[in-house]
Amino acid sequence: MSQTYLPPGLPIPVPERNGLSAPFWEGLREERLRVQRNPATGLYQWPPQWIAYDTHTFDIEWVDVAPRGLIYSWTRVWHPVHPALRDAGPYLVVVVEMPHAGDVRMLGNLLGDPSQQVRIGAEVEGVFEHHPGAEPPFSLLQWRVTGAA
């Protein structure tokens, strides 16, 4: 059993040269989920932007949020479009909404049986998936149904 949900060999996520999303990727390596917030208004924003869309301030903070949420939508992928995934399917992709963080959404894989019935609205919790051997090392945020093994 592989320690990662998908086999190795997919493109490695790295922050942009300008560093916009670096706090997010650094956070995942420390098992912290960080998203952007406008400190003046409390507006959560995801994916990262240089500017807050409500007040147009460039002074945006990164805040830790609990890695949990509700399944908003999903797909089960059967047809691989990358050589590393040739024998990996089917696998599950979920869109997770986080009501405690302004309803921002994250995308990840749903751990467990890939043939499981996925229920929109189900509570899920985040699982940090580390890839220490990658160059450069990185971590992903995966999801599992709350209470599932």
Added chain:
Amino acid sequence: MSGRSLRGTVAVVGVGETDYCRHGQAPEPEFVLCLKAILAACRDAGVDPVEIDGFASYSNDRNNPPSLATALGVRELRFSNMQWEGGGGGGAGAMANAAAAIAGGLADCVVVYRALAQGQFGRFGQGPQARTVSSDLALTVPYGQMSPAQWYAPKVIRFMHEHGIGQAPLRAIALASYHHAQSNPRAVMYGRPLTEAAYDASRWITEPFHLYDCCQENDGAAALIMVSAERAKDLMQTPAYVLGAAIGAGFRVHSTPAGFATPDLASSHFKTLAPRLYQMAGVGPADVDVVQCYENFTGGVLMALVEHGFFAPDQAMEFVTPENLLAPGGKLPLNTSGGNLAECYMHGLELQIEAVRQLRGQSTSPVPDVNVSLAVAGPMVTPVSTVLFGSEATL
């Protein structure tokens, strides 16, 4: 509202295309395909190619206006336009941009074109092969979500969930395209009919899309010639007048890799466009005689039809049946050339051509007495675009 409108000011007077073939099978360089489609459209219109003074395209078409203008010996280049972003969602937008240029006096004779030889360049349906990814792509690709089908599937699943919609409407849309392609000798799927059983037995690409819910990837080129309404009256073909057009998307619709973050996820993004389209055109959904709607994936067509006002989402199971979608007698004849699924994935420009042919009575699956013909581009992307054509009787 102001009186600013395209209504009745500009017409499509010529359409043309190369042979359509499977991806990687183009017999000639992409630029040559592009030139041949433009020449075919000029012949259809009875316009001398050197009279073209404007070029409009979309999705970063590789064949740029200065090169085309030079190659064709056009006397003067006045309009060189690219609809920015949205891929195939720009097809109707390119038509609208061309019409706006003519209506506004920037140019007199504009060609809208698209050429694709995917074998000579990259394919749309393959994931990125780079060693690293950044920005929005980094939020999806490492999770194995890296192709258009995979990016758009959650939008459709959410829409089906919210409205209790099963697989049957998606299947009906695929069946309609394949049915119409059987009458169209240009169609790549001509002679290759699709049955309900074959659809049901086909493999999943990514749920809820079976193989036949996904567009083809093809090589070829297509072009349309547009001139002012006054000029159109003197040319060879029955003019297809632009009644209205709209381009755009709603609030904070993210570009594709980050589409999962779009607040209105379960949308094809025509909610803000369709009212503007109908207002400019002075018609409503009940006046539309025939619809061409870009099929990247059938689920996007379903949402686009809803957002253009043809039925409520909760009526989808009942309304979206093969019978209702077939020419000549269906309530809403759809994709009557076979469209992206079964005629050719000419990035939706073949749908613009088919909308014009329906108004001329030249479709291979003609709908009787067409006066109002709709062509919708690129559901689920941003920006999307949509255009209504009308007969002279609608002016």
